[in-house]
Amino acid sequence: MAVHNTEVADLFDKMADLLEIKDENPFRIRAYRNAALTIRNLSKSLKNMIEEDIDLTGLPHIGKDLAAKIREIVETGTFAALKKVGLPLGLSELMRIGSLGGRGIKKLYEGLHITNLEELKEAAETGKIREIVGFAEHTEKKILENIATVTESKKRTKLIVADRILEDFVEYLKSGEVAGSVRRRKETVGDGDILVADDGSDVIDRFVVYEDVKKVLAKGPTKSSVLLKSGFQVDLRVIGKESYGAALLYFTGSKEHNIELRKMAVKKGLKINEYGLFDGKKRIAGKSEQEMYRALGLPYIEPELREDRGEIDAAQKGKLPSLIDVKDIRGDLHMHSTYSDGKCDLEGMVQAAVKKGYEYIGVTEHSQRIRIAGGLKPKEVEKVIRHIDRLNKKFKNIIILKGIEVDILEDGKLDLPDDILAQLDYRVCSVHYKFNLSLQAQTERIIRAMDSPYFNILGHPTGRIIGGRKPYDIDMERIMQAAKERGCVLEVNSQPDRLDLNDLHCRMAKEIGVKVAVSTDAHSIDDLDRMKYGVGQARRGWIEKKNVINTGTLRQLKKAFKRR
DNA sequence: GCCGTTTTCGGCCCGACTGTTTTCAGTCG
Numbered sequence: 001m002a003v004h005n006t007e008v009a010d011l012f013d014k015m016a017d018l019l020e021i022k023d024e025n026p027f028r029i030r031a032y033r034n035a036a037l038t039i040r041n042l043s044k045s046l047k048n049m050i051e052e053d054i055d056l057t058g059l060p061h062i063g064k065d066l067a068a069k070i071r072e073i074v075e076t077g078t079f080a081a082l083k084k085v086g087l088p089l090g091l092s093e094l095m096r097i098g099s100l101g102g103r104g105i106k107k108l109y110e111g112l113h114i115t116n117l118e119e120l121k122e123a124a125e126t127g128k129i130r131e132i133v134g135f136a137e138h139t140e141k142k143i144l145e146n147i148a149t150v151t152e153s154k155k156r157t158k159l160i161v162a163d164r165i166l167e168d169f170v171e172y173l174k175s176g177e178v179a180g181s182v183r184r185r186k187e188t189v190g191d192g193d194i195l196v197a198d199d200g201s202d203v204i205d206r207f208v209v210y211e212d213v214k215k216v217l218a219k220g221p222t223k224s225s226v227l228l229k230s231g232f233q234v235d236l237r238v239i240g241k242e243s244y245g246a247a248l249l250y251f252t253g254s255k256e257h258n259i260e261l262r263k264m265a266v267k268k269g270l271k272i273n274e275y276g277l278f279d280g281k282k283r284i285a286g287k288s289e290q291e292m293y294r295a296l297g298l299p300y301i302e303p304e305l306r307e308d309r310g311e312i313d314a315a316q317k318g319k320l321p322s323l324i325d326v327k328d329i330r331g332d333l334h335m336h337s338t339y340s341d342g343k344c345d346l347e348g349m350v351q352a353a354v355k356k357g358y359e360y361i362g363v364t365e366h367s368q369r370i371r372i373a374g375g376l377k378p379k380e381v382e383k384v385i386r387h388i389d390r391l392n393k394k395f396k397n398i399i400i401l402k403g404i405e406v407d408i409l410e411d412g413k414l415d416l417p418d419d420i421l422a423q424l425d426y427r428v429c430s431v432h433y434k435f436n437l438s439l440q441a442q443t444e445r446i447i448r449a450m451d452s453p454y455f456n457i458l459g460h461p462t463g464r465i466i467g468g469r470k471p472y473d474i475d476m477e478r479i480m481q482a483a484k485e486r487g488c489v490l491e492v493n494s495q496p497d498r499l500d501l502n503d504l505h506c507r508m509a510k511e512i513g514v515k516v517a518v519s520t521d522a523h524s525i526d527d528l529d530r531m532k533y534g535v536g537q538a539r540r541g542w543i544e545k546k547n548v549i550n551t552g553t554l555r556q557l558k559k560a561f562k563r564r
Numbered sequence: 565g566c567c568g569t570t571t572t573c574g575g576c577c578c579g580a581c582t583g584t585t586t587t588c589a590g591t592c593g
Contacts, residue, residue, distance in 0.1 A: 025565080026576090027565070027566080027575085027576055028565050028566090029565090030565085030566090030576075031565035031566055031576095032565075034565090034566080035565085035566090060566090061565090061566065061567090062566085063565065063566050063567080064565095064566095065565060065566090066565070066566085098591085098592085099590095099591075099592095100590095100591090101590060101591055101592090102590095103589085103590065103591095104590075104591090133585075134584085134585070134589095134590095136583080136584075138583080138584095139583080180593095191593090193593090218580085218581055218582075218592095219581085220580065220581055220582095221580095222580075223580055223581070224581095225581090225592095235593080237580095250578090250579095250593095251593090253593080255577095255593065258577075258578090258593095259577055259578090260577095261577090262577040262578070263576085263577070265577090266576095266577075267570095271577090271578085272577080272578080273577085273578055273579065274578085274579070274580095275579090
């Protein structure tokens, strides 16, 4: 069984949890947390890195000691140091419920021998916790509440859902700007952050009485948090105009990006907080983010890059990517109409695409294997081709490309005969069944499919559904290498519950040098608007206009479909 | 436990809100 990066990161986080409960050196704890984050941010698999004999201490926050521990975990699947801490592993999950930190858990463990969530719940229900010094009845109630929310749904919220909630909230407040991970376009978010420039109004009072508010979690003169009826938490921060940029920077995060900036400031003998950049007591920047970065000697860093994934280093060297923008997209290459499982007929989709100002679009119905999605048989594909020919005569200001979303069969063959595939301008090839093959079998299935000269774009490359289905097990590096050698392209599917490739895979694609197509996989007219979600992930993956085939002219696009 | 154009030792980001051990530690972002 291959050990995945997330499993190593989880073990390091568990280690940090236990050390925190043990009240160990806080910097040692942070070292584990930093390392865990480095690993989560990695686009390469640790397993491959070790096999290729890459020096892990070259990674940020990984020194000799942790490199050896990573090796141990990847090679043996065990982590001896974790057991050596001498605390029950179950304590780690108590860190997740909130309102309890290491100190609190330690007291409960020592005082009541609580070692896991179950025992904590029982102790709280029977009123034992209030007997411990430092815990009151109120705290006990809060713990019970938190246990309930963590077990039922401490789930992260999809970006598109958070977008809608926050747009409505800002409209209600009549002022404010969305910050936080939503602004960084993270695929899922834990909460929402709104920043308001202080104009002396009663915005915090209005914030807490918004109709969707279920509970006020905190309310002070500059900051408040509420829980909405949907279970989504929103934080508000009010800040003076002279500090607005500093606060936006602080409130946008990521936390790790901010920490790096603050360390930079410290080195220069300066200090950053949410009120500005300070030289002693004197504020030398703060009005805008641009001003803050400039004062630190850096160019502006786009929010999507602020993940401490090397962006500060790149900024210092003047090597920041010039990120792709939604406006760069000249056409959408993945959409369905009523010929297969779309909700709108073909002509309606074309009209909608014209309205969006696209120069070209590609229509990609499903192929015969998935009958449930109305997959087309060869004769039906030919019918669509003729229809597209007619539409191309009718619509003068858009080119409709003949595409298909053809299934990759279990043996790696494509689900339509070559003579049909040859009549199309390009083909999106996707896996829609047999998700649970072994890593090797699934990887080879896809690479074998790429051997077909008719393979152009690998559709939703990992098959994951956010919060629904795990990605299938594949060696993404090998697949990208294979795609590059053959002149194939990988899709960035913009459906908000797919976002597949994800941000890290986009980064990997860029580093490997394989091109991507950012497409919506629209099944309705409204779906065509979701391009921004795919572009968001591409931006988080440092993708530039030149890395994306559907930013090119029709001529350039057709060239991109030429196979090696 | 990591890290280094001040350092291989001695640092390690910074502030708001809550609850209470009532003057500040704990927790959070």
